Amino acid sequence: MQNRKEYLKQLLQQKEWKQEDRDWLLQYLNENDLTDLQEVAAAAYDNELQSADPVLEREHSARILEQIHQRISVPTVPVVRSIWSVRWKVAAAAIIILAAGAGFLSLFRKPVKQLLVTAEKQRKTVTLPDGSMVYLEPGTTLQYSGNYGKEDRNVMLTGEALFNVQKDDAHPFIVASSLISTKVLGTSFNMEVRGNSDAKVVVLTGMVQVAAQGDHDQEGKKLILTANKRAVYNKTTQLLEMSDATDDARFYSQKQQGRFVYDGEELIKVVNDLQRFYNTEIRLDRRIQHCAFYGDVNIVDDLEKALDLIAVSLNAKIDKDKSGNGYTIAGGNCQ
Missing domain, CATH: 2.60.120.1440 (Jelly Rolls)
Known part of the structure; x- marks a missing residue:
């Protein structure tokens, strides 16, 4: 038998597996450390992504990974398929990496786990x-x-x-x-x-x-x-x-309902909610921190729409950072 890692690499590249290939892989999964398989799988996965697009954003990569999970979500996988497309095998390679070793064996024996x-x-x-x-x-x-x-x-x-x-x-x-x-x-x-x-x-x-x-x-x-x-x-x-x-509890409950409702809440509490939900820094003029705010913020709206609502109600001004990573609410009054 040739070098184990080279043989694993060859299996991932083959369009068709013979019975002896399947038997060898199942024996390998049962009896060996899966380090070689993880390394080969990682390289195959990286090559597939690079060939698809030289620059992939993290969010796009996550979507690809999610699609991989969806594509292998079948009731059971009793045997290794005899014909795999290269892309399907690379998807399996990604699952091997995520499974971190022996967990991958469950794909051959149990209903496939769902991963979101x-x-x-x-x-x-x-x-x-x-x-x-x-x-x-x-x-x-x-x-x-x-x-x-x-x-x-x-x-x-x-x-x-x-x-x-x-x-x-x-x-x-x-x-x-x-x-x-x-x-x-x-x-x-x-x-x-x-x-x-x-x-x-x-x-x-x-x-x-x-x-x-x-x-x-x-x-x-x-x-x-x-x-x-x-x-x-x-x-x-x-x-x-x-x-x-x-x-x-109020924050989580209103977020679940899709709308933050404020009936005289201090502005500083409103701003804290917005920072938390939109994951963006918002600086607030001290003179208006304790002003009462009345209004609703729909979570499907973007942050700037919510900030405009605050600015209008308090006659304040919204300044966006030059870096684009934060906002400042300045001026205004509580009247």
């Missing part, structure tokens, strides 16, 4: 098989089993999402992550787990149980949260803390 990905500036609303709604924030990944709703209702989250969960006493809804997991029967809550930041859960309605990953069965290591409460997992101390989250 949002790009850096993309939000997405999805309906799970049981009717539960998930509102994915930018840069978020959500994964769940092809048997979701039949055997369990477990999902894996990286990033931030708001969940509106259908009640099912027989199948608790569990959101797992690298740091914490949240267990519910039927409720709505927001969960955020990103990089090196602390993990956070805010409950809008109902009740949830939050614990560090693996601690749900240990008394004294889990928190029960009701509406308008927050749990924060500190990565440094590895402790969970609970606090009031009335303002956060």
Whole structure:
């Protein structure tokens, strides 16, 4: 047998596989470290992207990856297909990279897992098989089993999402992550787990149980949260803390409804909401920070439309930074 890595490379390039090729690959997946396969797959994936377009933006790449997930989302993959297009094989290569090794083996044995990905500036609303709604924030990944709703209702989250969960006493809804997991029967809550930041859960309605990953069965290591409460997992101390989250719950609830409604709220609170939702810095003249603001902001509108509404109501001026990365609200009065 020739060098293993070269043989793997050859398999990915072939349009047609013989039975001996399939047998060899299945044996390799069962008996070997998958490092060689990951390296070959990564190179093939990079070459495919480069041949498609010399310069791909991150958001475009994320869309391509999402399409890859959709293309392989079939009920089961009992055997390796005998005829693969080059592009389909490159898609499989990307999945190998994401699976980080042995997880790829499940493609041959189990229903394919569903993987949802949002790009850096993309939000997405999805309906799970049981009717539960998930509102994915930018840069978020959500994964769940092809048997979701039949055997369990477990999902894996990286990033931030708001969940509106259908009640099912027989199948608790569990959101797992690298740091914490949240267990519910039927409720709505927001969960955020990103990089090196602390993990956070805010409950809008109902009740949830939050614990560090693996601690749900240990008394004294889990928190029960009701509406308008927050749990924060500190990565440094590895402790969970609970606090009031009335303002956060209002923000998430109105965002879910598609409209921020202000009835005499201080302008500084309005600006904080806009910064948070649009992920843009907005500087505010101190003289008008505590002015009362009355109005609605539709989340489908762009930020400048919302800022124009503020400017008109307070006779203020909106200046856009020369860099294009922020805004300043200056002048105006509370009359």
